[in-house]
Amino acid sequence: MKNLVFGIFLILISASSFAQGNGIEEEIKELSKQKWQWMADKDVDKLASLFHDKSKFVHMSGSWKKDRELEIIESGSIWYKNAEVHDVAVETFGKDTVVLWNRITLTAHVRGNDVTTEFTVTEFYQKEGDDWKLLDLTFSSVRDTHEIKH
Numbered sequence: 001m002k003n004l005v006f007g008i009f010l011i012l013i014s015a016s017s018f019a020q021g022n023g024i025e026e027e028i029k030e031l032s033k034q035k036w037q038w039m040a041d042k043d044v045d046k047l048a049s050l051f052h053d054k055s056k057f058v059h060m061s062g063s064w065k066k067d068r069e070l071e072i073i074e075s076g077s078i079w080y081k082n083a084e085v086h087d088v089a090v091e092t093f094g095k096d097t098v099v100l101w102n103r104i105t106l107t108a109h110v111r112g113n114d115v116t117t118e119f120t121v122t123e124f125y126q127k128e129g130d131d132w133k134l135l136d137l138t139f140s141s142v143r144d145t146h147e148i149k150h
């Protein structure tokens with residue numbers, strides 16, 4: 001009888017951990033989706049709140065920190081017009097760290113031209129208090145046949 005009760009307890013604990021992990025994954029997927037919209041809308045106030053003060057951004061043309069990324073978005077020197085998300089994979093590390101990979105087709109206005117590029121974008125998030133903060137966003141140029149293994 002003790003073994004049965006203990007077994008049920010372990011199953012409940014495992015199910016609870018899985019549900020929490022799955023809940024975090026869905027929360028981060030939604031947050032990432034909102035981030036793409038905020039970037040398209042040039043909503044630097046919401047992005048400033050999302051981006052960690054020490055966050056880094058890696059693009060095809062260089063790497064920089066939060067203030068420069070916000071300046072680029074606000075000025076429109078890169079206007080992230082639309083990120084068509086084809087696939088998303090999420091890995092959680094405990095309850096406070098998450099890595100998300102998006103495979104996207106990005107339409108952006110850069111140096112006076114609209115350009116469309118295939119990327120896999122890696123996003124690192126960390127929980128601070130009640131809020132998730134974006135620590136890193138890295139664009140990797142890929143072919144349209146690129147797959148994210150789940």
